[in-house]
Amino acid sequence: MAKVVGLLKHTAAAKKFYWSSAWKKCRASYIQSVFGLCERCSKPGGIVHHKEYIDHTNVDDPSITLNHENLELLCQTCHNQEHFEKGGVTRRDVMFDDDGNLIQRSEGDER
Ligand SMILES: [Zn+2]
Numbered sequence: 001m002a003k004v005v006g007l008l009k010h011t012a013a014a015k016k017f018y019w020s021s022a023w024k025k026c027r028a029s030y031i032q033s034v035f036g037l038c039e040r041c042s043k044p045g046g047i048v049h050h051k052e053y054i055d056h057t058n059v060d061d062p063s064i065t066l067n068h069e070n071l072e073l074l075c076q077t078c079h080n081q082e083h084f085e086k087g088g089v090t091r092r093d094v095m096f097d098d099d100g101n102l103i104q105r106s107e108g109d110e111r
């Protein structure tokens with residue numbers, strides 16, 4: 001598991017934020033504004049991604065975290081692509097859940 005520590009650290013920093021009511025409101029209104037569809041493939045999307053990734057340096061900055069300009073609604077597939085391909089992480093056995101937590105991908109979920 002040593003290889004994913006960086007990502008887990010990132011989500012730990014963001015975890016408090018993802019549970020905040022300000023984010024939940026922002027997320028809900030953003031999803032409505034794009035009709036709940038993934039902005040890359042137009043499938044129903046469920047993950048509001050931050051174009052500028054959230055980490056411990058900007059998690060308290062609402063102009064990053066709560067700014068619709070910095071948000072993008074993605075489906076699970078596109079969200080995984082964004083993080084794993086851009087970030088150069090090639091692991092396929094982990095994925096992000098709705099709250100941005102890195103979780104173990106269940107077997108047979110590969111598409
Ligand atoms: Zn998509």
Ligand SMILES: [Zn+2]
Pocket residue numbers: 048049050079082083
């Ligand atoms: Zn993301």
